[in-house]
Amino acid sequence: KTTSLNYANFPPAPTFPCIQMERWKTQVEERTHGAVAINTFPGGTLLGAKDMMDGVINGQADIGCICMAYQPGRFTTTNATSLPLGIPDAKTGSLVLLDLYNKYQPRAFEKVKVLTMFVSAPANIMSKYPVKTLSDLKGLDLRASGGAAQILKSWGANQIGMPMSATPEALQKGVVNGLFSSLEVMKDLKFAEICRNVTMTNTVIYPFAVIMNKNKWNALPEDVKKIMDGLVREQSAWTGEYMDNHVEESINWSKQTYDINVINLSDAEKTEWDNKLAPIIENWIDDANKKNLPGDQIVTDIKNLIKTHR
Amino acid sequence: MSLTVIGITGILILMLLLFVFSMPVSFAMAIVGFCGFSYIINFNAGVNMVSSELWSVYSKYGLTVIPLFIFMGQIAFYSGVNEKLYKAAYKWVGHIRGGIAMATVLACSAFAAICGSNTATAATMTTVAFPQMTKYSYKPLLSTGAIACGSTLGVVIPPSVVLIIIGLSTEQSIAKLFYGGIGAGILLSILLMFTVYVLCRLNPSWGPVGPQFSFKEKLSSLSGAVEMLILFFLIMTGLYIGYFTPSEAGGAGAFFCLVISVVRRSLSWKNFISAVKDTLRVSSMVILLIAGAMILGKFLALTRIPFNIASWVASLPVSGTVVLAVIFLIYAVGGAIMDALALLLITIPIFFPVAQELGCDPLWFAVIITVVTTLGAVTPPVGATTYVVAGMAKGTELKEVFKGVSFFLPAYILCIILLMIFPAIITFLPTLLQ
């Protein structure tokens, strides 16, 4: 008999969290030979971004995809991957995140079963005006989600938090002059039309997790559990790789279609930018220590894991 | 019971609560959504769904335009600005059959150009226009119908929440979609005004003809409209130059409107308080309606009826035009039973590839879908815009508003047919942009 599971996701169907959802669905349905059927609900049709975690715990959906950065304070340990520690790409980041989770088994996830984890590609600056130095960035209004607020502030830019859906309009009207996010949006949301400059900073990534309701998980047959457990790492690497390819494609498209200007910081400049960010890491360590978490150790682990996986 | 049967039963119970028990529409939608969700999963899931929807709808930044725009309308009403504006309109177009109602549709288009939301447009325009139209002896049937339908222009003429959602979920340029919406919006407003004219031709008592005024009188009446013109000018300039976003225009508009009233000494403290009170009640009514529709939408999504219908249509072995017609029909009917935005989010990922396979221009498809779903905002039983108009037009029954709206439906159908025959109405401006 078929077990059917509802899988909720919050962004629109063509985005990478939903692409990986469809891939996972196909894999599970194939490998269990139809014993499990997955119903997917993209675009927040079943659960919105901020309701995802509690929604899965309460059984509104059986499976859900969360972006941990949307709930600061809640996922302290795993959110450490979004510190400016130099994660170079999504594949490395995804495996680092998964290993970190496995090592620390944070309490934030004790009420759910984790099916996979992955990260977005690193954020870079897309802007109307070229940004080559910190002084170019000073006072520039950039759209970024809350997670990146501290970073932009340290560099002297103004972080403006607004929904992604409000951003194209705000860019057009000049309410913001650019955005700080991973580069696939240049093509996917056509930001290349307006933002003709990209400054490569490769600083921050956003960690995601796919979680499942504990009761539903416990009720699954053993062979199905085994198949899903076998997919955890594979799915993480697959998603990271997909994301990296997708970003590359987006940059190439933007270069060809809109002739965008890609700016790489000089080494001296890069050091100066990185130095500005050092206090953020220290603050996070202090904060983690206050919550009785081994802050220093977590940061060291992430740095080592980056070396292992890159 | 299969999920489909549960979904249909839910809709039937909704009808029962609405019509027999006369339960407030927003409450009924929320309660049916809650019960259905709980029945399919369990009580805990249902009640947590309701509480998280209430919180997330209430705290949504995008919805804060609603109280702000409504307040702007209330201030205009209590300070008598709208009265003067309609006096001027009466002197200029009152002698034309249905002239004031046509002017109201035009005012709705102008307001829609500022505001992205149907319901905020409806609430503001009802406050501003309805009492004035009644004063000039326009039948509520005509005036509420014109306001409700005129307000649907809010999502066709940019900025538009619906076009943004479609843009994000089909990866199209939102700027181009906005330009595409302009052509369709202008066509629809012309057709709505034309409907007013025809209706008043057939039933002269609905929109009585006023006397002809001399040019001098017309000119002097303009001094009364000057505040509203200044307000409109300030908002449009601010938007155009980029001083504020459309979402902020509500706050800016309310602020300017307050300043103008204070400077002209046209607003007493007592009236200010009344404006605040009315704004709060209307906003809470409107936002609770949206929350109710969202909760019901979660239940319907869970039954997978919208998904199933969409994949069924996608697999139909018929010609492209028929498939398109069925898709439009589903959006029109679907818009009648669930919130247009929720419906779009569910069905777009399925219908969009179908339309592309049929060789439709994605931009054209997006804009025409917007026009079709906007129809759903005025059709019963889940027709938020109509409810808002009926709730605010004092002394008017809901059935009268729905009846009034029904006279305008041919205009929508004609609009859709014209857009299918002449796709350039939509695609002309965006291609010019390239």
Add this chain to the structure above:
Amino acid sequence: MKFLEKINTVLNKCALAIAGGILVFMILLTFANIVLRQVWVPVRGTYEIMGFAGAVLTAFAMGITQKKKEHIRVDILFNKFPGKIKKILSAINAGICCAFFFVSGLYVAKKAYTLYEAGEVSETLRIAYYPFTYAVAAGCFLLAAVLLSDMLLAFSKDVNK
């Protein structure tokens, strides 16, 4: 009964006053943000604050809106029923809605507690925002109280009046 009415009136008046203050605050904040952005820097976290303020505004106005019977209803068929049936239907109606909003209020409060317990803070300002969630719960309870007195009223007075 009278007592319930009185408490309802007082509480709803307070809620309305607070909501009114919030409305004015939201207008000033939007305008301040627009102006400060031009001359200096934008007010940090405006989007967040507006959302939270809007939530409290809507929630606190729900009760008074029900009191004034301004939540839109369909009464085409309902008005054709005889007075006695109307009374019974109204009472059931108010009873169901009262229970619904009471339970919703409880669970919104539970949600607020979860936010507090998990230490969740807002994205930009990094402030704990669970008090606003509690305020929405309070709004639900106010509405439930108004509905309760509506239910009792349906029995004591003629709904035709």
